[in-house]
Amino acid sequence: MLVYTFDRTLDGVLSAVFDAFSLHQRPDALIGKGEPLPLFCEEVHEVETADDRAQRVWAGLEKRVSKEALRLITISFQSELPELNTPLFHYICKVFRQPEGTRSIERNFSDPDVLAVTNIFRRVMHERLRMMQFVRFQKAKDGTYLGVVAPDHNVLPLVVAHFKDRFGDQPWLLYDAKRRYGFYYDRQEVTRIMFQNGDALPFDLGTGKLSDEMLSEDDKLFQDLWRTYFKAICIKERMNPRKQLNDMPQRYWKYMTEKQ
Amino acid sequence: MLTEKTLEKLRILAESAKYDVSCSSSGTVRGGKQGMVGNTVGGVGICHSFADDGRCISLLKVMLTNYCMYDCAYCINRRSNDIRRATLAVHELEEIVMEFYRRNYIEGLFLSSGVVRNPDYTMERLVAIAKDLRMVHHFNGYIHLKSIPGASRELMNEAGRYADRMSVNIEIPNENSLKLLAPEKDHQSVFTPMKIIQQGVLENKEDRKRLHHVPRFVPAGQSTQMIVGATAETDRDILHMSSAMYSQPTMRRVYYSGYVSVNTYDSRLPVLKQPPLVRENRLYQADWLLRFYQFKVEEIVDEANANLDLEVDPKLAWALRHPEQFPVDINRDDYERILRVPGIGVKSAMMIVNSRRFNRITSYHLKKMGVVMKKAKFFITCHELADGYANPIVGINELHPERLKPLLISKAQQKKAAAELQLTLDFEEEKK
Numbered sequence A: 001m002l003v004y005t006f007d008r009t010l011d012g013v014l015s016a017v018f019d020a021f022s023l024h025q026r027p028d029a030l031i032g033k034g035e036p037l038p039l040f041c042e043e044v045h046e047v048e049t050a051d052d053r054a055q056r057v058w059a060g061l062e063k064r065v066s067k068e069a070l071r072l073i074t075i076s077f078q079s080e081l082p083e084l085n086t087p088l089f090h091y092i093c094k095v096f097r098q099p100e101g102t103r104s105i106e107r108n109f110s111d112p113d114v115l116a117v118t119n120i121f122r123r124v125m126h127e128r129l130r131m132m133q134f135v136r137f138q139k140a141k142d143g144t145y146l147g148v149v150a151p152d153h154n155v156l157p158l159v160v161a162h163f164k165d166r167f168g169d170q171p172w173l174l175y176d177a178k179r180r181y182g183f184y185y186d187r188q189e190v191t192r193i194m195f196q197n198g199d200a201l202p203f204d205l206g207t208g209k210l211s212d213e214m215l216s217e218d219d220k221l222f223q224d225l226w227r228t229y230f231k232a233i234c235i236k237e238r239m240n241p242r243k244q245l246n247d248m249p250q251r252y253w254k255y256m257t258e259k260q
Numbered sequence B: 001m002l003t004e005k006t007l008e009k010l011r012i013l014a015e016s017a018k019y020d021v022s023c024s025s026s027g028t029v030r031g032g033k034q035g036m037v038g039n040t041v042g043g044v045g046i047c048h049s050f051a052d053d054g055r056c057i058s059l060l061k062v063m064l065t066n067y068c069m070y071d072c073a074y075c076i077n078r079r080s081n082d083i084r085r086a087t088l089a090v091h092e093l094e095e096i097v098m099e100f101y102r103r104n105y106i107e108g109l110f111l112s113s114g115v116v117r118n119p120d121y122t123m124e125r126l127v128a129i130a131k132d133l134r135m136v137h138h139f140n141g142y143i144h145l146k147s148i149p150g151a152s153r154e155l156m157n158e159a160g161r162y163a164d165r166m167s168v169n170i171e172i173p174n175e176n177s178l179k180l181l182a183p184e185k186d187h188q189s190v191f192t193p194m195k196i197i198q199q200g201v202l203e204n205k206e207d208r209k210r211l212h213h214v215p216r217f218v219p220a221g222q223s224t225q226m227i228v229g230a231t232a233e234t235d236r237d238i239l240h241m242s243s244a245m246y247s248q249p250t251m252r253r254v255y256y257s258g259y260v261s262v263n264t265y266d267s268r269l270p271v272l273k274q275p276p277l278v279r280e281n282r283l284y285q286a287d288w289l290l291r292f293y294q295f296k297v298e299e300i301v302d303e304a305n306a307n308l309d310l311e312v313d314p315k316l317a318w319a320l321r322h323p324e325q326f327p328v329d330i331n332r333d334d335y336e337r338i339l340r341v342p343g344i345g346v347k348s349a350m351m352i353v354n355s356r357r358f359n360r361i362t363s364y365h366l367k368k369m370g371v372v373m374k375k376a377k378f379f380i381t382c383h384e385l386a387d388g389y390a391n392p393i394v395g396i397n398e399l400h401p402e403r404l405k406p407l408l409i410s411k412a413q414q415k416k417a418a419a420e421l422q423l424t425l426d427f428e429e430e431k432k
Helices: A010-022 A051-064 A067-077 A082-097 A112-134 A156-166 A219-232 A241-247 A250-255 B004-017 B090-102 B119-135 B153-162 B175-181 B187-210 B235-246 B277-292 B314-321 B335-339 B346-355 B363-369 B401-408 B411-421
Strands: A002-006 A029-032 A043-046 A137-139 A145-149 A172-176 A181-185 A190-193 B059-063 B108-112 B142-146 B165-167 B222-228 B251-258
Touching: A002 A010, A010 A051, A010 A067, A010 A082, A029 A082, A051 A067, A051 A082, A067 A082, A067 A112, A082 A112, A112 A156, A112 A250, A112 B363, A137 A219, A145 A250, A156 A172, A156 A181, A219 B004, A219 B090, B004 B059, B004 B090, B059 B090, B090 B108, B090 B119, B108 B119, B119 B142, B119 B153, B142 B153, B153 B165, B153 B187, B187 B222, B222 B235, B222 B277, B235 B251, B235 B277, B251 B277, B277 B314, B277 B411, B314 B401, B335 B346, B346 B363
Parallel strands: A002 A029, A002 A043, A145 A172, B059 B108, B108 B142, B142 B165, B165 B222, B222 B251
Antiparallel strands: A137 A145, A172 A181, A181 A190
């Protein structure tokens, strides 16, 4: 069994594809460096990530598949799931192995690799929607709106455009508590930020709550109003906690005002 | 400035508004604008939260006031009910909407009102708020306005300029039953505003063809709602009404609201301990069949089956009544026929027709694509050889529908359906 290892970047995947073709090999799996190797692994090839090779593979992909398929590749990679690597790698290899002029395999859902990548893509897009649904902002004294989240997949870059479009006239900070980075919008542009000193965070990482001296005066009132509304809108005769959990899984609750 | 009193008012008015089930914030895509707050995303819309009853919270659903001059038997806000009444001040409501929106709590406003003084007076106040939000607060999010039956055409036309969606509720599909429960209303008072909105939208469409700067009029169309289980109408009556509604060019959604006994003392209404939730669910399933699966009403419910089967979903019920339509060949039959197989939805049907151009689809592939094989396997062939005489392919035609049906119903489903058909009486002793 031949295994390729790579540095867990998308360029790494593309470089691996380049290597597979230049070495005339058909590796059985692509796994991240440091992950345990599968059983009966006879040969390991370490892929060196190279920008120019990745570029060439990407340019080749652009010629062969539709825009949707390119989007599928980049977005599914945001899942950060280890089980994505091998199917994604095989998917790209299959695109290049197809004879010219044949129908692109991107719509062949009976192919296990295409199906696996598509399913992961759907999961990422679903969580992207959930970010748009469940982010809760608190207003700080200086007028910045803070929203803290901890998504399973790295979806924050995918929702930035939405929040910029929607809240174009207010400065906001979206922070990923799991990956320890965020996006700050200053009413002009969005910048990716990180806090250098982990202790100096103005909010609690566990609850996403702004500290009292930072929170604007009327924010407590609006949080109370929202909680009151949330309780009042429920019809007692129709209680259905199972559906609530289905649509709003508990892992998102810790940063949501109405469930705190 | 908002105070504790606002909190109480919001509670009262949300509780008054919650029986209106319309919730969606879909139907229109409008990007953010310079100097304004908000956008609308279209597509499936965004639900910002889910209440403990599992219903989504997308818009701030609230009434401006719950004082009402009408006395409709099914309504919590009828004038003879002894409930707490409140009215939100215009600035209070506007501040709540803006602040909630900025915190990403809501997608916009769903504003309704009890009728005070006369329809025009009430409608005018609703319109004023929508206008204020747009012009003063530069709100670019979603606004759903309830149109008050009986309001003048001028007011409706003004409302349509600010609102994304407008709605009038039919409530009861049969006019005689409506008159019994709501003597002050008739179907005419519902259909007139619907017509006005529709005319406005169509005229606006024509105008926009010639002049591009004309603002859009009710871009997300209209919706309506029917109460289920308060009167004797069959599902057939209800679905015929829905289908007639959907044939209008601007009608986007019909909602079904299982009747919650809010006014137990009124002898014109049935005493239900639980709202008919299974029936409501089946109606929504039938509604989906009408909208996305190209079914006709008469295929779902006919004279012999005027009510939907509570035990099985309407698509499966149709399949069981029509064994002659099966088996469907997954590799050859067209999309429309594949879509009619129980256990195959729009998503998997699309995947099947896309994939079968590359190679033959087998039951293994179907399972991987997410088809519910437990149901679908009785209705399809996919060119697989049977294991021999010992294990022949068993389809609906070999098994016969009457023997197949029990195999497809789970115990839990049976129990749920039976519980809904069983009349439970609410004894006073029980409560103690």
